[in-house]
Amino acid sequence: MTAFGYRITATDKSARAGMLQTAHGNVRTPAFMPVGTAGTVKGMAPAEIAATGTEMVLANTYHLMLRPGGARLARLGGLHEFMNWPGPILTDSGGYQVLSLAELRRIDESGVTFRSHLDGTAHELTPERAMEAQEQIDSDIAMVLDECPPYPVAKDVAAESMQLSLRWAARCREAWRDRAGYGLFGIVQGSVFPDLREECARGLRQIGFEGYAIGGLAVGEGEEAMLRVVDQTVPHLPEAAPRYLMGVGKPDQLVAAVLRGIDMFDCVLPTRSGRTGQAFTRTGPINIRNARFAEDSLPLDPECGCDACRKFSRAYLHHLVRAREMLGAMLLTRHNVMFYQDIVADLHVAISSGDTAAWAEAFTARYQTAGVS
DSSP: OOEEEEEEEEETTTTEEEEEEEEHHHHHHHHSEBEEESSOOTTTOOHHEEEEEEEEEEEEEHHHHHTTTTTHHHHTHHHHHTTTOOOEEOOOOOOOOOHOOEHHHHHHHHTTEOOOOOTTOOOEEOHHHHHHHHHTTTOOOOOOOOOOOOOSSSSHHHHHHHHHHHHHHHHHHHHHOOOOOEEEEEEEOTTTHHHHHHHHHHHHHOOOOEEEEEEEOOSSOOHHHHHHHHHHHGSSSSTSSSSTTTOOHHHHHHHHHHTTTTOEEEEEEEHHHHHHHHOTTTTTEEETTTTGGGGSSSSOOOOOSSSHHHHHOOHHHHHHHHHHHHHHHHHHHHHHHHHHHHHHHHHHHHHHHHHHHHHHHHHHHHHHOOOOO
């Protein structure tokens, strides 16, 4: 079986293009992972996901361990078989969802105890349990269990949380069972405090992981602070390992992060926006519900090759969304995911040819000039 690994194929200043090797296939970077929280990217069948250029999807340990359950998934052959997705899967450890969704949660050195938001049943999520659950899911990339502090947060609270996450990371590494083609990623925490981010990155490097994520962002700190944390954290991450910015973000934020050396992304925005009538286009996001699209015969984005753009007009999409027909949300979701995949594919080409800055400047100027309409 193929060993897990990451090979950088080109660099252009801080931007990197590469290839991630996993048990279930290769992933070209920069890479965007659509979010399939409960084992499905909402509104998209697996063949439709692949048709957008997606090579890896993200699922969530918290949701899958509650329903259908890790042991059941293992008996059914793992998540790849269960959801009919042959490509790589990354799973978040579930720590963030425990803190944001679960009821009556309690955090201590051992882990997190909580009651399910589904039925109130009691559960415990420890670093060891997080590793076990992700192995049952058969995740190509598993994430360590961490604590994600809220924003804003006092520095002493952020420091205590970061140190707890580091201790949990060491336990995850100890509990992790090495298998060819599978990797475990550490998560850098520390809120917006650069010295805490550096300390956490240094601690994770000492433990040793196959990849490193920047977590604890997109929680209300704003774009400027988010990019500043990326700038301050990337220099402390191993050059040869993949870098993953968790939960970010808007199309122009992806571009800005790639310029800073990030390789991997996930975000609910393209799918969630598709379900609420927002479409991302090369001239900026649009709200297809707006009355001005009622008789607009143009395609959603003339430069996009998805079915929504090739086969239907803005007027028809407007009608579907206003009539609350499920096809509208499905078509917009497919378009948005493909738009994100087009961005990272174009970035891969631009980095490989040394034109990243010029491409990013042209894309951002065109995308941001229009604004939301």
